[in-house]
Amino acid sequence: MNPLNLPFDSEDMLTGLRPWIECESPTWDAAAVSRMMALAARDLTNAGAAVETIPGTGGFGNSIRASFPHPDRGKPGILVSGHLDTVHPVGTLEKLPFRREDGLCYGPGIQDMKGGNYVCLEAMRQILKAGLQTPLPVTFLFTPDEEAGTPSTRQLIEDEARNMRAVLVPEPAKEDGGAVIGRYAIARFDLLTRGRPSHAGWALKEGRSAIAAMARKILEIEAMTTEDCTFSVGVIHAGQWVNCVSSECRAEVLSMAKTQEDLDRGVAAMEALQAEENGVSFEVARGVTRPVWSPDHPGTLELYEIAKKISAEIGFDLSAGSAGGGSDGNFTGAMGVPTLDSIGVRGKGLHTLNEHIEIDSLTERARLAAGLLMTIT
Incomplete structure (x- = not known):
């Protein structure tokens, strides 16, 4: 049986996906993320997988590893790598409820990336239900901290991917x-x-405002942005009393660099900002980094050619290239493991209160996932 002809149904997938969307799972709420992992573990188990829960570390939620039955289980195969944490705090459902409208479906995390994860699970479920056997053993790994830069599970992902033939990352499709x-x-x-x-x-003149100093530095940092290396300040914490000149201010910067050389220059530029001026010190500490993943690895290009042929058979042209907006594919791709990223659902508005998917893309992407799982050798 051609895996592209499996009986995928968008309505059935929406019904199964809805509990995932209504189980809110912001990265920094470990208990909420672990509840989402338990829900996914139930669905993976029902689909036929053996599921292992990996306790969270560093204040993050649990991860789950799911292995599907296969005569070569334990040997190099295919890893589906996804995250189940979102940027949306608990309570977002009040502003962004699960709802359908004009061929779209809305909800927190539905595009990034619960929709893509669920589609891959449905692809595997339908493969097994039809009595088909994937050429290679298939493992799913769902992690809890991607939106924070994967500080606690990078090693887990890399260890799992190291001996794999291919890694599929169902992050949202490009536009x-x-x-x-x-x-x-x-x-x-x-x-x-x-x-x-x-x-x-x-005694205003006696103080030296950490907030005012940070505000000046933020303007300086964001002005360093170029086409090849960007800088964006997205978090600021300071102050407890309006009648006190602030003694500390903390902020977080995200930088995107197109090449290793761009990254090195950006890191050097940030570190060079450390100084003390007018009684206020400015400190810079480098946090987690996703490495550059170059788009010229032969194994990845071969994987893309397979996907391109499958998508043509489904009825659409699959483009490919490098992209910003890091993912856990940075890690596996930089390791040299053949990796195909952003094969998840179509949609728009990720990380906003307009996050949605195109309902028709559920079937399209399930067919693509099934084709890949049944073709990669």
Whole structure:
């Protein structure tokens, strides 16, 4: 039986996906993410997999590893690598409920990347239900901390991927439905200004505001952005009392670099900002980094050619190239393991209150996943 003819049904997939979307799982809420993992573990088990729960570390939720039955189980095979954490805090469902409208379906995390993860699970479920056997053993690994840069599970992902023939990452498809075969580096930095406290009304001149100093540095940092290396400050924490000159201010920077050379220059530029001026010190600490994944690995290109042929048979052209917006594919691709990223659902608005998917893409992407799982050798 041609795997592309398996009886995928968008309505059935939406019904199965809805509990995943309504199980909110923000990265920093370990208990919530672990509840989502338990829900996914149930569905994986029902699909026929043997599921192992891996306890979380570093304050993050659990991970799960699911192995599907195969005569060569334990040998190099295919890894489906995805994350089940989202950027949306608990309570987002009140503003962004699961709902359908004009061929679209909305909900927190539905595009990034619960929809893609669920589609791959459905592909495997239908393969087994039809009595088919994938050429290679298939393992799913779902992790809890991708939106924070994967600080606690990078080693787990790399260890799992090291001996695999291929890694499939069902992150959201590109705008044109294309896949990703390389990614730019993503570096994070933690910033700290230390000032001098004083009473803001009684002795303002005696103080040195850490907030004001940080504000000036933020403008300086974001002005360093170029086409090849960007800098964006997305988090600021400071102050407890409006009548106190702030003594500390913390911020976080995300930098994207297209090449290793761009990354090295960006890191050097950030570290060079450390200084003390007018009684306020400015400190820069480098955080987690996703390495550059170059789009020229022969194994990845071969994997893309397989996917391109499958998508043509389904009825669409699958483009591919490098992209920003790091993923766990950065790690496996940089290791040299053949990796195909962004084969998940089509949609828009990820990380916003307009996050949605195209309902029809559920069937399209399930067929693509099934074709890949049944073709890669």
